[in-house]
Amino acid sequence: MAYETILVEIEDGIGIITLNRPEVLNALNSQVFKELGEAVAELNENPEVRVLIITGGEKVFAAGADIKQMANSTAVDIATRGRPSMKTFNTIENLPKPVIAAIGGYALGGGCELSLTADVRIAAENAQMGLPEIKLGILPGGGGTQRLPRLIGAGKAKELIFSGDFISAEEALQIGLVNKVVPTEELMNEAKKMAKKFASKGAVALSLAKSCVNEGLKMDLESGLQYEHKCFSILFATEDQKEGMQAFIEKRRPNFQGK
Numbered sequence: 152m153a154y155e156t157i158l159v160e161i162e163d164g165i166g167i168i169t170l171n172r173p174e175v176l177n178a179l180n181s182q183v184f185k186e187l188g189e190a191v192a193e194l195n196e197n198p199e200v201r202v203l204i205i206t207g208g209e210k211v212f213a214a215g216a217d218i219k220q221m222a223n224s225t226a227v228d229i230a231t232r233g234r235p236s237m238k239t240f241n242t243i244e245n246l247p248k249p250v251i252a253a254i255g256g257y258a259l260g261g262g263c264e265l266s267l268t269a270d271v272r273i274a275a276e277n278a279q280m281g282l283p284e285i286k287l288g289i290l291p292g293g294g295g296t297q298r299l300p301r302l303i304g305a306g307k308a309k310e311l312i313f314s315g316d317f318i319s320a321e322e323a324l325q326i327g328l329v330n331k332v333v334p335t336e337e338l339m340n341e342a343k344k345m346a347k348k349f350a351s352k353g354a355v356a357l358s359l360a361k362s363c364v365n366e367g368l369k370m371d372l373e374s375g376l377q378y379e380h381k382c383f384s385i386l387f388a389t390e391d392q393k394e395g396m397q398a399f400i401e402k403r404r405p406n407f408q409g410k
């Protein structure tokens with residue numbers, strides 16, 4: 152499919168989506184949300200693609216939702232037209248394939264919230280992250296008040312949300328907002344390296360492991376453990392489980408087929 156606001160490539164089983172509105176620091180307008188949702192769904196359908204990377208390249212991830220597009224919206228507009236963007240974020244979060252956000256430069260507001268929908272965040276040394284919505288008289292409405300405290304705890308999340316401050320990649324690492332910080336020019340190589348490591352594993356096990364963590368976070372411990380046990384049992388009906396354990400016994404690398 153042809154897109155105007157994003158670039159989509161497939162490289163060695165990795166689907167790479169690059170936000171592409173550099174003139175406005177990759178601000179997320181309704182077209183970006185729409186195209187992003189479509190691209191993610193398309194890559195999900197493609198059996199060749201085992202892991203996704205979402206990035207804006209080394210210079211800027213995304214400086215948030217498009218303020219110029221949002222400025223004159225009414226409450227009714229937001230309540231009704233905001234749904235496709237929420238849907239895109241939810242689709243990414245619940246995608247059965249691992250998603251890595253590769254963050255260079257600004258990841259602010261909706262940009263930061265987009266990165267929160269990924270499973271893993273890799274930040275370049277030049278990354279600056281934050282939720283500056285409060286400075287615009289609004290609050291983080293793309294999941295920031297919900298996903299951020301679940302990731303880094305309520306206290307730190309409230310500090311970021313109430314102040315609107317930007318934090319450096321190192322600070323983001325310290326508070327657990329990102330998984331690792333890498334030299335800026337190495338951002339995509341590092342993201343691809345991690346993606347390849349994930350891609351070499353069994354797709355069904357990856358998908359169910361992701362589901363266990365995501366769904367488990369919504370449950371009490373006992374229910375989560377029950378859910379995990381069901382998913383664990385299901386994996387014993389896969390060829391990948393047989394292959395993984397046989398490969399261990401035969402002292403060779405497993406060749407997972409995602410079946």
Ligand code: DAK
Nearest residue numbers: 175176178214215216217218233236237260261283292293
């Ligand atoms: N929207 C529109 N344009 C933006 C933009 C944005 N978020 N960020 C930057 N730009 C544009 C600038 O207007 C400028 O365009 P021209 O003036 O050249 O036409 C160009 O990008 C370059 O920006 P600057 O000249 O400002 O560049 P600087 O290096 O001086 O400053 C900056 C960089 C990132 C510090 C600054 O641009 C900035 O503060 N940007 C705004 C950051 C921000 O407040 N972001 C939060 C936006 S609110 C939802 C989903 C998501 C959301 C809400 C609901 N639902 C699911 C319902 C999200 C809301 C938000 O993100």
